[in-house]
Amino acid sequence: MRFDGTRDYVATDDLKIAVNAAVTLERPLLVKGEPGTGKTELARQISQALGLRMIEWNVKSTTRAQQGLYEYDAVSRLRDSQLGEERVHDVRNYIKRGKLWEAFDTDEKVVLLIDEIDKADIEFPNDLLQELDRMEFFVYETGETVRARQRPIVIITSNNEKELPDAFLRRCFFHYIRFPDEATMRAIVAVHHPGIKEALLTTALTQFYEIRETAGLKKKPSTSEVLDWLKLLLAEDLTAEDLKRDGKSALPKLHGALLKNEQDVHLFERLAFMARAGR
Numbered sequence: 001m002r003f004d005g006t007r008d009y010v011a012t013d014d015l016k017i018a019v020n021a022a023v024t025l026e027r028p029l030l031v032k033g034e035p036g037t038g039k040t041e042l043a044r045q046i047s048q049a050l051g052l053r054m055i056e057w058n059v060k061s062t063t064r065a066q067q068g069l070y071e072y073d074a075v076s077r078l079r080d081s082q083l084g085e086e087r088v089h090d091v092r093n094y095i096k097r098g099k100l101w102e103a104f105d106t107d108e109k110v111v112l113l114i115d116e117i118d119k120a121d122i123e124f125p126n127d128l129l130q131e132l133d134r135m136e137f138f139v140y141e142t143g144e145t146v147r148a149r150q151r152p153i154v155i156i157t158s159n160n161e162k163e164l165p166d167a168f169l170r171r172c173f174f175h176y177i178r179f180p181d182e183a184t185m186r187a188i189v190a191v192h193h194p195g196i197k198e199a200l201l202t203t204a205l206t207q208f209y210e211i212r213e214t215a216g217l218k219k220k221p222s223t224s225e226v227l228d229w230l231k232l233l234l235a236e237d238l239t240a241e242d243l244k245r246d247g248k249s250a251l252p253k254l255h256g257a258l259l260k261n262e263q264d265v266h267l268f269e270r271l272a273f274m275a276r277a278g279r
Contacts, residue, residue, distance in 0.1 A: 001050055009038070009045040010187045018175035019046060025173060028114075028132055028154035030164075033177030036222025039157040042177075043113040046155065054111045055152075057099035063120045065127030068098040069137050069146075091141050100131060104148040112152040118161045125168035133171055180223060182209065192227050199240035204230060207243060207252050211259075216267055221258040229257040 003019040005011035011019075019042075022029035031039045047054035057068055073094045080088040087093045097105070103112040117125060131137045135148035156172065158164065180188060182205055189201060208229070212220045221229075232254045233243075243253055251268045252258065259265050 003046055003049050006045045006049050008191055009041060010184065010191060012184065015175060015177065018173060022173040023153055026151055028156050028172045030156045030158065030172035030174045031177060032158045032160050034179060034222055035159050036224040037177045037179060038223060039177060040113065040115055043111055043155040046153065047111040052109055052111050052153070054113060055099055055103045056113045056115060058115045059117050059120050061119050063124065065124050068100040068128065069131065070098050070101055070139060071096045072141050095141060101146055103152045104135065104146055107149055109150040110152045112154045114154065114156045116159060117156050118158040118164065122162060126165050129167060129171065188223060189227070189230060193230050193234060196230065196234065200233065203240040203243045204233060208258070211252065214267070218263050219260055225258055229254060232257055
């Protein structure tokens with residue numbers, strides 16, 4: 001069972017090594033990187049490449065670790081007992097299985113994605129230590145222990161919004177997805193926009209990397225955003241010549257695909273003003 005990338009996903013050598021190391025060690029793969037660098041898509045591509053079903057747990061700020069195991073609906077059981085419902089005698093009727101339980105309770109090996117773990121409370125990762133390490137957990141309401149029939153391949157993503165506990169990090173294999181250099185970006189673009197003209201691509205990528213390197217930028221545009229931008233450029237049938245800026249504005253054509261807040265738009269407007277004033 002080896003991951004070598006897919007036709008639709010450009011995986012660097014160090015990323016492929018990290019995935020295969022995590023699979024061999026049977027440890028969760030913790031993937032960090034800027035938003036939009038393909039962390040979530042990596043799990044989907046691993047699932048596709050290895051022919052495994054994927055179970056996705058999207059973490060939010062309100063998500064609790066217990067929800068990944070199971071939730072017991074005591075309120076519904078109380079209501080049913082007052083109504084004399086027959087189902088009230090079996091507590092299993094009031095237990096909702098979480099994504100970890102779903103991944104554990106299958107005869108097939110699956111890919112389990114825990115997406116954006118850093119969105120949750122700081123205690124969230126610690127609350128999953130034993131379950132991810134031992135691949136089992138105890139259900140207090142029924143007195144049963146749920147053990148993984150097949151150890152899932154666990155992919156955990158983080159946008160680095162907050163530090164994760166050391167005890168949690170020790171149990172993971174770690175990989176940071178660096179932002180693609182121009183050569184890698186060209187390979188990524190070739191997957192999504194095959195046949196794009198060389199002159200347009202060169203001019204567009206030059207502007208894109210110039211934007212990313214602009215001092216004072218609040219949010220750097222990501223890989224997914226440059227792909228959206230190129231899609232718009234192609235849809236509008238723009239050429240490399242059309243992308244050339246005339247000095248009146250430092251903003252690139254269709255800049256709304258790249259700049260996502262007013263501070264960054266104003267930054268480029270000020271840069272254009274300063275450039276004109278300096279002439």
